[in-house]
Amino acid sequence: MTQQNDPKNRAPDELLCSLLLGFNCLFFTGLLAFMLMQPLKATFSNSDTDHGDAHAATEEGHSTDVHAAAGKVEAITQASAGQAAYALCATCHGAEGEGNAALNGPALAGQEPWYLKRQIHKFKDGIRGTHAGDIYGMQMRPMAMTLQSDEQIDAVAEYIASLPVVQPAATLGGDIAKGKAGYMLCQACHGADAEGNKAMNAPSLQALPDWYIVTQLKNYKSGVRGTHAKDIEGMQMRPMAMTIADEAAMANLAAYINSKATAK
Numbered sequence: 001m002t003q004q005n006d007p008k009n010r011a012p013d014e015l016l017c018s019l020l021l022g023f024n025c026l027f028f029t030g031l032l033a034f035m036l037m038q039p040l041k042a043t044f045s046n047s048d049t050d051h052g053d054a055h056a057a058t059e060e061g062h063s064t065d066v067h068a069a070a071g072k073v074e075a076i077t078q079a080s081a082g083q084a085a086y087a088l089c090a091t092c093h094g095a096e097g098e099g100n101a102a103l104n105g106p107a108l109a110g111q112e113p114w115y116l117k118r119q120i121h122k123f124k125d126g127i128r129g130t131h132a133g134d135i136y137g138m139q140m141r142p143m144a145m146t147l148q149s150d151e152q153i154d155a156v157a158e159y160i161a162s163l164p165v166v167q168p169a170a171t172l173g174g175d176i177a178k179g180k181a182g183y184m185l186c187q188a189c190h191g192a193d194a195e196g197n198k199a200m201n202a203p204s205l206q207a208l209p210d211w212y213i214v215t216q217l218k219n220y221k222s223g224v225r226g227t228h229a230k231d232i233e234g235m236q237m238r239p240m241a242m243t244i245a246d247e248a249a250m251a252n253l254a255a256y257i258n259s260k261a262t263a264k
């Protein structure tokens, strides 16, 4: 019996056959595993790995066209998805994101994607727009909830950030010179020209309408905004608003901030 299994005692063709069978077996197991991996790979891969594949094709000599075209298609798809999602927002925030005072919707144009995304998530998660005194935030919250996926939020934020910045009209008659003195405190976070500073989590204020700036400063001061336990950035802003004496001082700050709206 042992003699029969000893490869030395087998005919050469029999040996080759069993080797081939072994090889085939390995090969097919490998192939099967590879095929099974494909759908998994497709499920778990994101656009980054897809880029990697396109890149690999480039290296095979298919030129950069594949990569460029893939990137373009992705960009166009995202832009039109963002634009489509923005149709609803335009009612209150204006066709070009310039704001709509009659509906209390602030300008969104001029704001960077990171800030827009964060606010949309805050509204969606109830970190903003749930305080009993937050009448306007409560109008915005259900709108944020219509954006169902992170991809949709990203797309709409990128679209808004592509809109032209509009110089807001003065509605409160604040004193620019007085506002300048008060703004000393703000510039550490919001920048010398109120252009915003991502590293400090502080948004651009330049293109926000004066009435909206004053509403937000009042909201921070009274605790309508910046008191939710998860509102980390709002909690950084709130003590700053509490140093501002009154509404007139807030309007002065807004006038100074808006005087920077064209600065870049």
Ligand code: HEC
Binding pocket: 085, 086, 088, 089, 090, 091, 092, 093, 103, 104, 105, 106, 108, 116, 119, 120, 136, 137, 139, 140, 143, 144, 146, 147, 156, 215
């Ligand atoms: C029914 C009117 C309405 C619609 C529609 C609406 N919003 Fe708003 N949105 C508001 C109001 C009002 C505020 C200001 C809330 C406040 O005063 O705190 C606001 C605030 C925001 C803010 C915060 C701005 C800032 O400077 O912090 C973002 C971002 C925003 N909206 C995005 C959107 C997007 C995106 C859409 C569309 C999916 C949308 N809004 C649709 C009314 C609306």
Ligand code: HEC
Binding pocket: 118, 182, 183, 185, 186, 187, 188, 189, 190, 200, 201, 202, 203, 205, 208, 212, 213, 216, 217, 233, 234, 236, 237, 240, 241, 244, 253
């Ligand atoms: C310590 C840093 C810091 C300082 C100083 C500061 N802010 Fe802010 N401010 C923030 C942060 C962070 C936010 C964003 C909060 C969020 O993401 O919800 C903010 C938000 C705001 C907003 C709301 C913007 C919007 O789009 O809704 C206004 C208005 C504002 N700040 C005005 C001021 C003014 C005026 C001063 C000076 C009196 C000032 N801030 C000083 C950090 C600061």
